[in-house]
Amino acid sequence: xxxxxxxxxxxxxxxxxxxxxxxxxxxxxxxxxxxxxxxxxxxxxxxxxxxxxxxxxxxxxxxxxxxxxxxxxxxxxxxxxxxxxxxxxxxxxxxxxxxxxxxxxxxxxxxxxxxxxxxxxxxxxxxxxxxxxxxxxxxxxxxxxxxxxxxxxxxxxxxxxxxxxxxxxxxxxxxxxxxxxxxxxxxxxxxxxxxxxxxxxxxxxxxxxxxxxxxxxxxxxxxxxxxxxxxxxxxxxxxxxxxxxxxxxxxxxxxxxxxxxxxxxxxxxxxxxxxxxxxxxxxxxxxxxxxxxxxxxxxxxxxxxxxxxxxxxxxxxxxxxxxxxxxxxxxxxxxxxxxxxxxxxxxxxxxxxxxxxxxxxxxxxxxxxxxxxxxxxxxxxxxxxxxxxxxxxxxxxxxxxxxxxxxxxxxxxxxxxxxxxxxxxxxxxxxxxxxxxxxxxxxxxxxxxxxxxxxxxxxxxxxxxxxxxxxxxxxxxxxxxxxxxxxxxxxxxxxxxxxxxxxxxxx
Amino acid sequence: xxxxxxxxxxxxxxxxxxxxxxxxxxxxxxxxxxxxxxxxxxxxxxxxxxxxxxxxxxxxxxxxxxxxxxxxxxxxxxxxxxxxxxxxxxxx
Numbered sequence: 001x002x003x004x005x006x007x008x009x010x011x012x013x014x015x016x017x018x019x020x021x022x023x024x025x026x027x028x029x030x031x032x033x034x035x036x037x038x039x040x041x042x043x044x045x046x047x048x049x050x051x052x053x054x055x056x057x058x059x060x061x062x063x064x065x066x067x068x069x070x071x072x073x074x075x076x077x078x079x080x081x082x083x084x085x086x087x088x089x090x091x092x093x094x095x096x097x098x099x100x101x102x103x104x105x106x107x108x109x110x111x112x113x114x115x116x117x118x119x120x121x122x123x124x125x126x127x128x129x130x131x132x133x134x135x136x137x138x139x140x141x142x143x144x145x146x147x148x149x150x151x152x153x154x155x156x157x158x159x160x161x162x163x164x165x166x167x168x169x170x171x172x173x174x175x176x177x178x179x180x181x182x183x184x185x186x187x188x189x190x191x192x193x194x195x196x197x198x199x200x201x202x203x204x205x206x207x208x209x210x211x212x213x214x215x216x217x218x219x220x221x222x223x224x225x226x227x228x229x230x231x232x233x234x235x236x237x238x239x240x241x242x243x244x245x246x247x248x249x250x251x252x253x254x255x256x257x258x259x260x261x262x263x264x265x266x267x268x269x270x271x272x273x274x275x276x277x278x279x280x281x282x283x284x285x286x287x288x289x290x291x292x293x294x295x296x297x298x299x300x301x302x303x304x305x306x307x308x309x310x311x312x313x314x315x316x317x318x319x320x321x322x323x324x325x326x327x328x329x330x331x332x333x334x335x336x337x338x339x340x341x342x343x344x345x346x347x348x349x350x351x352x353x354x355x356x357x358x359x360x361x362x363x364x365x366x367x368x369x370x371x372x373x374x375x376x377x378x379x380x381x382x383x384x385x386x387x388x389x390x391x392x393x394x395x396x397x398x399x400x401x402x403x404x405x406x407x408x409x410x411x412x413x414x415x416x417x418x419x420x421x422x423x424x425x426x427x428x429x430x431x432x433x434x435x436x437x438x439x440x441x442x443x444x445x446x447x448x449x450x451x452x453x454x455x456x457x458x459x460x461x462x463x464x465x466x467x468x469x470x471x472x473x474x475x476x477x478x479x480x481x482x483x484x485x486x487x488x489x490x491x492x493x494x495x496x497x498x499x500x501x502x503x504x505x506x507x
Numbered sequence: 508x509x510x511x512x513x514x515x516x517x518x519x520x521x522x523x524x525x526x527x528x529x530x531x532x533x534x535x536x537x538x539x540x541x542x543x544x545x546x547x548x549x550x551x552x553x554x555x556x557x558x559x560x561x562x563x564x565x566x567x568x569x570x571x572x573x574x575x576x577x578x579x580x581x582x583x584x585x586x587x588x589x590x591x592x593x594x595x596x597x598x599x
Contacts, residue, residue, distance in 0.1 A: 071561075101556075102556065102559055103559050103561045104559065106559065106574075109573075109574060109575075109576065110573075110575060110576075110590075111575075111576040111577070111578060112576075112577050112578070112586070112590040113577070113578045113579050114577050114578070114579040114580075114581055114582065114583050114586045114587050114590065115522075115525075115526075115529075115579035115580035115581055115582035115583065116521075116522050116525070116579060116580045116582070117522060117562045117563060117564060117565075117578045117579045117580065118517075118520070118522060118562065118563060119561060119562055119563075120517035120518075120520070120548070120549075120563050121515060121517055121548045121555055121560045121561055121562055121563040121565070122561040122562070124517055124548045124549055124552050124555070125548070125552050125555055125556070125560075125561075127552070128552035128553070129552075146561070150562075159562075
């Protein structure tokens with residue numbers, strides 16, 4: 001996997017794991033060890049939280065002491081702010097694991113400058129604190145505050161350069177935060193990057209379509225590899241969690257085991273059923289039978305004693321149970337037996353990255369053999385920018401990694417169209433695609449079904465007619481004398497013409 | 508009530524030495540009694556914590572209130588007096 005990175009693994013500088021969930025994946029191991037890394041972001045981009053988490057994990061995960069140099073907030077404020085994550089910094093301070101170097105401005109205090117000065121005092125205090133708690137990691141938050149105290153920013157820059165050089169000399173791995181005014185502009189105010197330019201991480205908090213999207217980007221690690229681009233992160237009960245989506249490797253195990261969709265005809269059309277670790281997309285307009293497909297697929301799993309998990313983003317639990325009952329399937333029983341778990345939620349209740357996290361947690365906990373999402377299009381409704389495709393990549397890779405089959409339904413944007421935005425996003429990520437379509441024929445609405453794609457297996461290419469009654473879905477014969485079903489404009493081909501057409505290919 | 512002054516330095520650097528010399532000169536002209544403590548942060552880093560010292564030299568006027576700080580080698584006597592709210596004999 002070295003080709004993903006800037007340089008060969010052999011030449012890489014050693015990295016220090018941060019313990020921040022997902023971050024070490026995109027940072028290819030962590031922060032460059034013994035170096036200073038600049039962490040920039042606009043106000044409210046979680047710079048302080050990132051720094052505190054870096055130190056907190058250092059102590060709790062790796063049992064290595066840490067020093068927090070605060071130039072902005074008081075230690076008391078910081079301790080209070082991170083309490084909600086269950087981080088008891090006071091305890092760490094008392095047990096000599098964490099040390100604060102408090103250089104926050106005293107409110108109402110006036111400081112004037114007369115003559116030459118340097119920042120040896122700050123460095124001496126850091127060194128003292130680092131020795132006291134046996135620190136390997138430090139964070140300075142935030143440099144911008146120091147610039148507002150001193151008018152001669154050139155002198156301050158060169159002094160800060162000495163401080164960072166001093167940290168390096170002590171062998172400390174450090175995060176230095178700095179404010180930036182624009183999300184996509186200069187790296188930081190006051191040209192801070194000039195003296196900690198080796199490694200830069202950018203945190204962003206961008207408003208898109210009335211929603212906030214937080215991302216982290218490793219801009220550069222000199223002499224060390226990392227993933228490129230912005231990765232979404234979100235705040236959980238445990239602090240920052242980065243979603244390392246495309247950093248996931250495509251090394252999921254591939255299974256030959258097939259699952260039944262609960263419908264023998266459909267299984268036959270798919271060449272024997274769905275693969276156990278595959279993602280199946282069922283695309284169809286409203287009322288074409290997507291939910292029935294999902295219900296049958298889940299019911300088949302439950303009947304075989306498999307654990308199944310369904311996300312219903314458009315229907316309530318009661319509706320789902322009632323529908324299943326209507327088709328002769330007893331979902332309440334499966335629920336009682338612990339084989340079926342129904343999660344109903346409006347997509348609007350949280351952002352997509354948060355949905356992804358909670359779904360991962362549920363899957364991790366319930367350990368289902370089959371998962372269904374009905375429908376994925378509902379999630380698209382609440383997505384902004386790239387967040388939908390990131391969500392789809394995130395959930396598909398996670399599900400496949402668990403060797404679980406996932407059936408996702410999507411609604412095309414118009415009644416007849418072949419593609420919708422979601423389909424174009426996810427069709428390449430799915431292993432199988434089943435199309436359900438309305439076919440208007442001679443004044444009647446009929447339904448057609450076809451297997452468009454079945455990765456790694458032969459499948460039927462016919463478009464078959466199907467009907468739905470109180471026993472479920474019944475797949476019948478191929479449509480005869482009709483063309484253009486998938487284009488949304490079916491055309492009846494008169495018999496004489498169809499004979500002629502078939503005759504054209506006979507020798 | 509006299510003045511209580513603290514001068515924070517880091518070892519015998521050029522700035523530290525210059526600040527000590529300048530301060531001696533300034534203090535000799537003060538209208539009131541004064542108590543001066545010189546604190547070397549390299550020797551006693553813990554002492555710098557309470558006053559949140561980041562730059563040296565820093566002169567702190569602890570008493571009488573309000574607390575005032577001046578950063579630098581104190582090379583301009585008038586600015587120091589003004590900044591710390593100190594009174595010189597001749598101004599009396």
